[in-house]
Amino acid sequence: MRVSEICRYCGGVIRLVPAEKVYQAATERLKQQSQWIYQCQNCNARVGCHRDSKRPLGNVANEVLRLKRMETHQIFDAFWRSQGMSRTAAYRWLAKQMKLPAELAHIGGFEMEQCQRLISLCHHTGDKEAA
Numbered sequence: 001m002r003v004s005e006i007c008r009y010c011g012g013v014i015r016l017v018p019a020e021k022v023y024q025a026a027t028e029r030l031k032q033q034s035q036w037i038y039q040c041q042n043c044n045a046r047v048g049c050h051r052d053s054k055r056p057l058g059n060v061a062n063e064v065l066r067l068k069r070m071e072t073h074q075i076f077d078a079f080w081r082s083q084g085m086s087r088t089a090a091y092r093w094l095a096k097q098m099k100l101p102a103e104l105a106h107i108g109g110f111e112m113e114q115c116q117r118l119i120s121l122c123h124h125t126g127d128k129e130a131a
C-alpha cells in the first residue's frame with residue numbers, strides 16, 4: 001500500500017517523517033524509536049508504518065479517526081487477552097474475521113467503518129463465549 005502525497009482531508013503535502021518529530025518526548029514511552037510516520041504538513045493527519053519499515057499501515061487519519069483507531073485497539077487488545085489468545089493468534093483471527101490479507105490486518109490503518117466492524121466482532125464474540 002502507498003500513501004497519497006496529497007492529504008485526503010485538506011489537500012496539504014504529506015511527508016515521511018521520523019516518529020520523534022511527531023511524538024517528541026513521548027517517543028520512547030510509545031515505543032516509536034526509529035519508526036516512521038506519514039504526516040500532512042498542513043493539518044497533521046497521519047499514519048504510522050509497519051515496524052522497522054517505511055510501508056504505511058493505511059491511509060492518513062485526522063484526529064477523529066486516530067481516536068477511533070486507538071479506541072478500537074484498546075477493545076481488541078482487551079478482547080484477545082480475555083480470550084486467552086496469543087498476539088499472533090489474535091491477528092490471525094482479526095484478518096480472518098475482517099477478510100483481510102495479513103498485510104492489511106492492522107488497526108493503525110483502519111477506516112472508520114472497519115474500526116466499528118471490529119468493535120462489533122469483539123463484543124459479539126465475547127458475549128457468545130460468556131453465554
Ligand SMILES: [Zn+2]
Nearest residue numbers: 007010040043
Ligand atoms: Zn491535511
